[in-house]
Amino acid sequence: MSVTAAKGFTAAGIAAGIKENGNPDLALVVNTGPRRAAAGVFTSNRVKAAPVLWSEQVLKSGQVAAVVLNSGGANACTGSKGFQDTHATAEKAAEALGRGAIEIAVCSTGLIGVLLPMDKLLPGVETAAAQLSEHGGEKAAIAIKTTDTVHKTSVVTKDGWTVGGMAKGAGMLAPGLATMLVVLTTDADLDNDALDKALRAATKVTFDRVDSDGCMSTNDTVLLLASGAAEVTPQYEEFAEAVRQVCDDLGQQLIRDAEGASKDIKVEVVNAATEDDAVEVGRSIARNNLLKCAIHGEDPNWGRVLSAIGTTSAAFEPDRLNVAINGVWVCKNGGVGEDREKVDMRYREVHIVADLAAGSETATIWTNDLTADYVHENSAYSS
Amino acid sequence: MSVTAAKGFTAAGIAAGIKENGNPDLALVVNTGPRRAAAGVFTSNRVKAAPVLWSEQVLKSGQVAAVVLNSGGANACTGSKGFQDTHATAEKAAEALGRGAIEIAVCSTGLIGVLLPMDKLLPGVETAAAQLSEHGGEKAAIAIKTTDTVHKTSVVTKDGWTVGGMAKGAGMLAPGLATMLVVLTTDADLDNDALDKALRAATKVTFDRVDSDGCMSTNDTVLLLASGAAEVTPQYEEFAEAVRQVCDDLGQQLIRDAEGASKDIKVEVVNAATEDDAVEVGRSIARNNLLKCAIHGEDPNWGRVLSAIGTTSAAFEPDRLNVAINGVWVCKNGGVGEDREKVDMRYREVHIVADLAAGSETATIWTNDLTADYVHENSAYSS
Structure with missing residues (x-):
């Protein structure tokens, strides 16, 4: 085919x-x-x-x-x-x-x-x-x-x-x-x-x-x-x-099939003022090495999500941000939300929702976790 | 003190x-x-x-x-x-x-x-x-x-x-x-x-x-x-x-003292048109995960340096770029330069020089290699 x-x-x-x-x-x-x-x-x-x-x-x-x-x-x-x-x-x-x-x-x-x-x-x-x-x-x-x-x-x-x-x-x-x-x-x-x-x-x-x-x-x-x-x-x-x-x-x-990955991470940005904002925020989250390490460790570290959002120029107010990881709203209004212990991260797919509370646009970026295998594979690639 | x-x-x-x-x-x-x-x-x-x-x-x-x-x-x-x-x-x-x-x-x-x-x-x-x-x-x-x-x-x-x-x-x-x-x-x-x-x-x-x-x-x-x-x-x-x-x-x-690092990488950008260009290029190189993995593996992978430079908006012509790693000009005029086998990467400090051949400004950015220890430390940080 x-x-x-x-x-x-x-x-x-x-x-x-x-x-x-x-x-x-x-x-x-x-x-x-x-x-x-x-x-x-x-x-x-x-x-x-x-x-x-x-x-x-x-x-x-x-x-x-x-x-x-x-x-x-x-x-x-x-x-x-x-x-x-x-x-x-x-x-x-x-x-x-x-x-x-x-x-x-x-x-x-x-x-x-x-x-x-x-x-x-x-x-x-x-x-x-x-x-x-x-x-x-x-x-x-x-x-x-x-x-x-x-x-x-x-x-x-x-x-x-x-x-x-x-x-x-x-x-x-x-x-x-x-x-x-x-x-x-x-x-x-x-x-x-x-x-x-x-x-x-x-x-x-x-x-x-x-x-x-x-x-x-x-x-x-x-x-x-x-x-x-x-x-x-x-x-x-x-x-x-x-x-x-x-x-x-x-x-x-x-x-x-990404090199060394153990988790596929779906970063869904919702309620953005513009689609460009949603993409910028999604990309910033998807590229945050610290978050990608945390996801690898099955740690629903939403602070690293907020930290990544904070580096963008997208329209949002820090105290209105909400973040869900695998369906649990671990961050509400920029602060502690539901109990992070409720987040089940045993499976390969991880779904992060970042709610900017600034509009109605959305975008989804896919990324992977950062793993020792990624480091290994890319250290050895040309040898 | x-x-x-x-x-x-x-x-x-x-x-x-x-x-x-x-x-x-x-x-x-x-x-x-x-x-x-x-x-x-x-x-x-x-x-x-x-x-x-x-x-x-x-x-x-x-x-x-x-x-x-x-x-x-x-x-x-x-x-x-x-x-x-x-x-x-x-x-x-x-x-x-x-x-x-x-x-x-x-x-x-x-x-x-x-x-x-x-x-x-x-x-x-x-x-x-x-x-x-x-x-x-x-x-x-x-x-x-x-x-x-x-x-x-x-x-x-x-x-x-x-x-x-x-x-x-x-x-x-x-x-x-x-x-x-x-x-x-x-x-x-x-x-x-x-x-x-x-x-x-x-x-x-x-x-x-x-x-x-x-x-x-x-x-x-x-x-x-x-x-x-x-x-x-x-x-x-x-x-x-x-x-x-x-x-x-x-x-x-x-x-x-950066987490998990085994190499300190000095990224020196020279002959940039502006200092801002030099900083942008230096940062792009310093943030390239693939390059950071290669350096960890003591692999003088200059292609990843060029690839990182290519994502910037700095003034340069691809076929005039030069890259030295630990003193060896492994890339000249955007292509293969001196023999990469000559590059000695056994020591902790690695010195990358990126010559943009576009002016006379310079900037130095410091970063580290990307290691399995970094992944481990940041997977376990909050647990």
Whole structure:
């Protein structure tokens, strides 16, 4: 399923030898048409990896025929040689597929500051092209894993059309975007503008609100490709909702697989004056290391929630703030509320509600606890 | 020494029983005059503890005769009862010292959201007042410890006048201020305006640039009291420099004692277009959890430095950035520089230089690595 659930797409995932351990590390997703419409959202980090700089140009050309994705190296901070390598990758795929290089998006993920082994990657592109299949979506999803423990796919099928997708990401998750690679496909017949609008609306409320560790990567890419093969043009709202559902599902899978995490924390900000306020407060809570440690210790430490809210510029009065943890209003009117002993934190999901009592807007940010395993995994990542 | 190194000050530190383990938990610092000038800098967290709200009012009254400090409870998020408790503490000290309550600053530190045991704290104030001594500075410094492993004091003596101080703080260190309590004293004869100017100038480049975990507390307070007992009015610049030195020394002690840390990381940003740019970039690097984990693992992961720089709004071009770790320029012109294997990270201090190649301004931010011990200590803090 995954990216090949929608008609008009083939995919492959292979081990090209980019990863020294021999795991799959190269994926190819091809839009076989008839249409090759596309939209993309990229990292807002100003230090952008070569494949991001390249793929931004591809999107501007108006259509995307295929996406080459590799794990085992981010090709970020690799200078002009890195950009040449990305270009050569696109050229190789274009040649194998009989398309133009400017129609080939490229995504890379892995360690920053290391050149890719092009002597392995380029032959890998040929091998992948030879293995393209309408059933290749799952293999593609597996090939883009880095520290992910599971591959992530999602599909929503509607009346005669489908949106499918795959994602990778397990750490370095933060807004703008949640540091990851995502390829979404649809067989609905839509133009670039509709795709762009639906994709931006969806990422804003899904991937942009997944914040595992506050770190923003150099390689974040979310692509949405439309083949038109279903010969159906859905209502925009219905299509946008399907894209949102797939993004939401993939975002949840990212959070559940975050490096070293033992708790998934849903931070719901309610009664904010504006949605921006709600997002700012949610993010501040989600990034508070002290709170994330407390949650790891199953300690409903609402003082750290208030302390995090207090660092924001959102509209609120300190003595009107309320905080619930797993349904218990442990903080009322900025002070001690219900007995914190009532809070049951044995389960993986923790639900924090921060009530700003300043309006009627709301936003939900997802994060994880901070654990010794996170420290361990990220101390050892490049060794 | 400590706060009693300067003439015109007495202090005491006792165990009042606020901490259940019987450790010292109450300090009293008294300015015996002839002058009782003072300045203060407080947390910029909008959720302010009762003692902060109170002490801000005390400072506005124009003079500070004494400071009561307690560990074992922050008296934050404790509503009107919390404020009444702070007020009662000041009243009790005023009564014992024959002063007005509005001249008594109060500082509290410990867990948020818990009312202080006033039946122990108020008799403790009387006991402390009875033990005031010109040699009590060290006991006072010991009594304000929370998770600190050592007490922190510093003294600079100049021609006939002295600046001394004490600090507590071991976690939750972040700008605006580096979450802590600090009392500085001087026997120099200076008015409130000179004290305020010197204190703000000093905290801006010392405590404000110590960022252990990005968390900002509800209780940060730095007070500077002047007794005039030395009967000397130093040149402002010389005085300001002495205050800066004491603040710098105490700030360094805070970083070296940060919770769970195994590395002290000096982040020096050079060739920035503005000092604000340098501070923004330094803070972004200092707060990057992934980098802090890498440093813990003695991994000179410069890609995470670039990734952190890329999230800022500072002036720079990605392909002109340079990064040195412990003297080795591992990143040059935004790409791979000298061999990372040359970086020796065995020692506790790690020195990162980020060269923005965009101007001539500089700033240094201090932080720590992120460790499993940090997670452990902060998971267990309130239990």
